[in-house]
Amino acid sequence: MLAGPTVHHGDHFDVKTFAVEGLVRVPGPPPRRSGERERxxxxxxxxxxxxxxxxxxxxxxxxxxxxxxxxxxxxxxxxxxxxxxxxxxxxxxxxxxxxxxxxxxxxxxxxxxxxxxxxxxxxxxxxxxxxxxxxxxx
Structure with a gap:
């Protein structure tokens, strides 16, 4: 079940942020841990x-x-x-x-x-x- 979109910065819709049946997607890539590199x-x-x-x-x-x-x-x-x-x-x-x-x-x-x-x-x-x-x- 779609829990509804999260709206950020006025009218801009962040399509990466929504919850679907307990699964949550967060905006953008996950934060890098200390020492984590592109490779x-x-x-x-x-x-x-x-x-x-x-x-x-x-x-x-x-x-x-x-x-x-x-x-x-x-x-x-x-x-x-x-x-x-x-x-x-x-x-x-x-x-x-x-x-x-x-x-x-x-x-x-x-x-x-x-x-x-x-x-x-x-x-x-x-x-x-x-x-x-x-x-x-x-």
């Missing part, structure tokens, strides 16, 4: 897309993994999302993990990934939403 954290890239023909998806997935390896990235989850809240619209969701934020940003801007991303845009089309979530303790 002690996990960094997650969440990719959502709304138009991905399955025939082209196999080619994309077969090639994108190799672009992540040099940066220590790995695929944690890939599936059709089960919408719990919101308008939806995305038909595929992928969750990738990287050892550092620098590694995640390096992967995204690498020539190898940008080549497969350009292929994805030209071949599969659709809207894509890619976000980096940082600072999750390891």
């Amino acid at each position: 002690d954290m996990h960094y997650v890239v969440i990719t959502r897309s709304d138009s991905t023909p399955d025939s082209d998806l196999g080619h994309y997935l077969a090639n994108v993994g190799a672009t992540m390896e040099p940066y220590g990235g790995r695929l944690l989850a890939f599936d059709v999302p089960q919408r719990l809240e919101g308008a939806g619209g995305f038909t595929k969701t992928a969750v990738l993990e990287f050892p550092t934020g620098e590694a995640a940003r390096g992967w995204y801007s690498s020539a190898a990934y940008q080549e497969i991303a350009a292929w994805r845009i030209a071949t599969m089309g659709g809207q894509v939403d890619i976000n980096l979530v940082s600072g999750v303790p390891a």
Whole structure:
């Protein structure tokens, strides 16, 4: 049961702060402990897309993994999302993990990934939403 959003700073809505059946999400990344560094954290890239023909998806997935390896990235989850809240619209969701934020940003801007991303845009089309979530303790 949604306990209701917490509103901060006037009309600004902090979507990271709400309680769902006893589980509480706090705003932003958890505070770092003394001595904790970036390498002690996990960094997650969440990719959502709304138009991905399955025939082209196999080619994309077969090639994108190799672009992540040099940066220590790995695929944690890939599936059709089960919408719990919101308008939806995305038909595929992928969750990738990287050892550092620098590694995640390096992967995204690498020539190898940008080549497969350009292929994805030209071949599969659709809207894509890619976000980096940082600072999750390891």
